[in-house]
Amino acid sequence: MQTLVTFFNEVGWLANLIGIATFVGGGVAFFFRFVQPRIAAARIDKMVPADLAQKWGESMSKAIAKIAIVDDQPADFPVAELKANGYQVQTYKQVTLATTAQLAAYDIVFLDMKGIVKDDPENGGLKLIGELRRLNPSQKVCAVSSKTFDINATEFFRQADDAKKKPLTAHECRAVINQFLAELFDPQVIMASGTQAQQQLPRARRAELVGLMTKFKKQEVSLEQFREGTAKIVADASLAYRMVNLARVAAHAS
Amino acid sequence: MQASVLLSSGAIRTPWPVVIGDVVAAAPELPISETCARKCQEVKLCSAEQRSGEHRCVHGMSFYVTKVGDERALIFGVRGERNDTPLNRYTKDGLKGRSVTQAAIDAWSDGLAKLLLSVETNFRERQAEMLDPLHDPIRLAKQVNTIANRLVQIHSHGATLDQQIANASVELKTLVKASDLLSDAFDLLTIYFNPNAATFGRRGAISPHGLITKLISIFRIDDGGVTRSSARIFMNGSCYRNIFVFESFKLIPFALLSNAVKYSLQGNIEVVVDDRRGHVEFAVTSVGPPIDDDEREKIFQRKGRGRWAERVVDGRGVGLYLAQIIARAHGTAISVSSVRTGSVSDGIPLARNTFSLQLPTA
Numbered sequence: 001m002q003t004l005v006t007f008f009n010e011v012g013w014l015a016n017l018i019g020i021a022t023f024v025g026g027g028v029a030f031f032f033r034f035v036q037p038r039i040a041a042a043r044i045d046k047m048v049p050a051d052l053a054q055k056w057g058e059s060m061s062k063a064i065a066k067i068a069i070v071d072d073q074p075a076d077f078p079v080a081e082l083k084a085n086g087y088q089v090q091t092y093k094q095v096t097l098a099t100t101a102q103l104a105a106y107d108i109v110f111l112d113m114k115g116i117v118k119d120d121p122e123n124g125g126l127k128l129i130g131e132l133r134r135l136n137p138s139q140k141v142c143a144v145s146s147k148t149f150d151i152n153a154t155e156f157f158r159q160a161d162d163a164k165k166k167p168l169t170a171h172e173c174r175a176v177i178n179q180f181l182a183e184l185f186d187p188q189v190i191m192a193s194g195t196q197a198q199q200q201l202p203r204a205r206r207a208e209l210v211g212l213m214t215k216f217k218k219q220e221v222s223l224e225q226f227r228e229g230t231a232k233i234v235a236d237a238s239l240a241y242r243m244v245n246l247a248r249v250a251a252h253a254s
Numbered sequence: 255m256q257a258s259v260l261l262s263s264g265a266i267r268t269p270w271p272v273v274i275g276d277v278v279a280a281a282p283e284l285p286i287s288e289t290c291a292r293k294c295q296e297v298k299l300c301s302a303e304q305r306s307g308e309h310r311c312v313h314g315m316s317f318y319v320t321k322v323g324d325e326r327a328l329i330f331g332v333r334g335e336r337n338d339t340p341l342n343r344y345t346k347d348g349l350k351g352r353s354v355t356q357a358a359i360d361a362w363s364d365g366l367a368k369l370l371l372s373v374e375t376n377f378r379e380r381q382a383e384m385l386d387p388l389h390d391p392i393r394l395a396k397q398v399n400t401i402a403n404r405l406v407q408i409h410s411h412g413a414t415l416d417q418q419i420a421n422a423s424v425e426l427k428t429l430v431k432a433s434d435l436l437s438d439a440f441d442l443l444t445i446y447f448n449p450n451a452a453t454f455g456r457r458g459a460i461s462p463h464g465l466i467t468k469l470i471s472i473f474r475i476d477d478g479g480v481t482r483s484s485a486r487i488f489m490n491g492s493c494y495r496n497i498f499v500f501e502s503f504k505l506i507p508f509a510l511l512s513n514a515v516k517y518s519l520q521g522n523i524e525v526v527v528d529d530r531r532g533h534v535e536f537a538v539t540s541v542g543p544p545i546d547d548d549e550r551e552k553i554f555q556r557k558g559r560g561r562w563a564e565r566v567v568d569g570r571g572v573g574l575y576l577a578q579i580i581a582r583a584h585g586t587a588i589s590v591s592s593v594r595t596g597s598v599s600d601g602i603p604l605a606r607n608t609f610s611l612q613l614p615t616a
Contacts, residue, residue: 146389146390147389148448149392149443149451150385151381152378152379158450160455161456162455163454166396167400
């Protein structure tokens with residue numbers, strides 16, 4: 001230590017300054033060249049535009065949200081009016097249990113209980129809602145059945161996020177959908193999901209996810225590929241779907 | 255069906271002396287032990303035990319407590335696996351030949367539970383089949399109600415729906431009233447058959463004032479005697495806050511108001527909706543047959559009717575029962591007060607009856 005002090009005392013002040021500046025500058029350059037990109041590459045919350053709350057509105061949620069109506073009597077829904085209002089609605093008179101994964105990709109599902117599953121017309125709706133819940137816990141399901149008086153249907157209604165009597169008016173449909181959209185795509189919800197992922201996922205997974213999100217944003221991967229990729233990176237199915245929503249919102253907002 | 259009902263029917267035989275609910279059943283193969291008969295003639299000491307499993311009483315006998323369905327079952331006067339009471343001249347008659355194991359008790363109670371479940375499942379399936387024809391009428395009732403309200407909006411004038419109803423033609427008013435009452439009656443029927451339906455869907459914010467105003471405007475419609483109407487309904491109190499309730503909640507004021515219209519014998523019907531500290535209070539008051547103290551719980555039970563009410567008009571005793579189910583689904587309860595006025599109408603003493611409930615505000 002004494003030798004080091006003696007050395008600095010013996011050289012001039014300019015040489016001292018250059019020596020210290022070179023050391024500090026080298027450290028800063030190293031941080032920005034190697035450390036900072038690694039930190040930034042794992043910041044999921046930074047994928048969301050800072051001004052999302054100002055930018056985002058109901059019309060933007062409508063533009064990205066996919067809605068499915070699964071009912072053997074589609075006339076009970078004001079489909080044309082909803083489409084005219086800008087909602088992206090797809091109707092299914094019947095589905096099969098084998099195609100549940102396809103239905104799980106929708107953000108909102110209006111689901112009847114009986115007669116809608118080809119393989120099991122009696123109890124298909126109950127099986128389907130359980131499977132949808134398992135595959136996509138973030139999905140919003142509105143149970144639409146006049147079977148409320150049937151005690152055997154209780155489990156079906158209990159698993160849904162909301163329940164409505166048919167036929168639904170356009171006003172009722174819009175109220176349900178807009179409430180669900182707010183719960184799915186509200187900027188506060190999206191930011192909270194980003195923060196949660198940031199805290200829960202290990203750094204390597206976050207970096208992998210941010211990389212995939214960037215590719216999705218640049219349209220290098222499709223929504224389907226992005227969804228599959230996210231499911232492989234994030235084990236928690238609910239968080240995985242919310243990460244997909246976060247990326248969809250981020251991509252649409254920017 | 256409950257196990258005690260099955261046991262009291264005599265349709266099943268038990269291998270041991272059993273008590274389920276208030277029903278005591280002796281087993282033909284294992285009559286009641288002499289010790290039990292001698293020592294516990296009136297009061298069985300074992301009957302107070304609530305913990306499941308094997309126990310021993312002070313007289314040296316074993317007893318088991320188990321559950322069958324949602325009822326407690328007591329198997330008494332036996333010798334359990336853990337009973338180490340020595341056989342002597344006092345105990346041998348009570349214990350000999352009465353060995354029972356926990357495994358045998360479990361197998362018996364499981365079997366009985368399976369039988370009850372099978373009866374219950376069968377009943378539910380049959381009920382669902384029988385009620386299936388209701389599916390379309392419920393849909394159609396809602397459709398008619400929606401269209402009736404839309405017609406009022408198109409063909410009448412006024413700033414609010416109740417004003418539009420008031421200004422509509424007699425035919426349209428009658429249509430709105432009939433379709434509204436029909437739709438609410440179907441909703442009540444739904445809860446009658448499936449009480450769980452009271453909590454279907456999610457809670458939403460509603461204005462109590464708006465709900466009651468619309469309901470009163472429906473009840474006030476004079477449809478020429480098609481339904482019993484009352485133009486004597488008045489609203490008091492002030493309420494500007496919202497409450498978060500299930501869709502079924504609207505049936506409570508509907509049931510209370512229907513009840514008041516049905517039993518009102520003198521004066522006006524008063525509906526109060528008032529903001530209180532932290533909650534909203536609903537109250538419906540009318541003058542009608544008195545509700546005696548011993549009837550205050552009975553009238554909220556299925557098919558329960560007051561003795562004076564039965565003399566006024568026919569009824570099935572389901573309206574208040576269903577309203578109370580819905581109130582309980584919202585974590586509250588309807589209470590009733592009845593104060594005699596001293597007047598008499600057609601031989602029936604009159605009382606000022608108030609049905610009220612409180613709900614926390616949003």
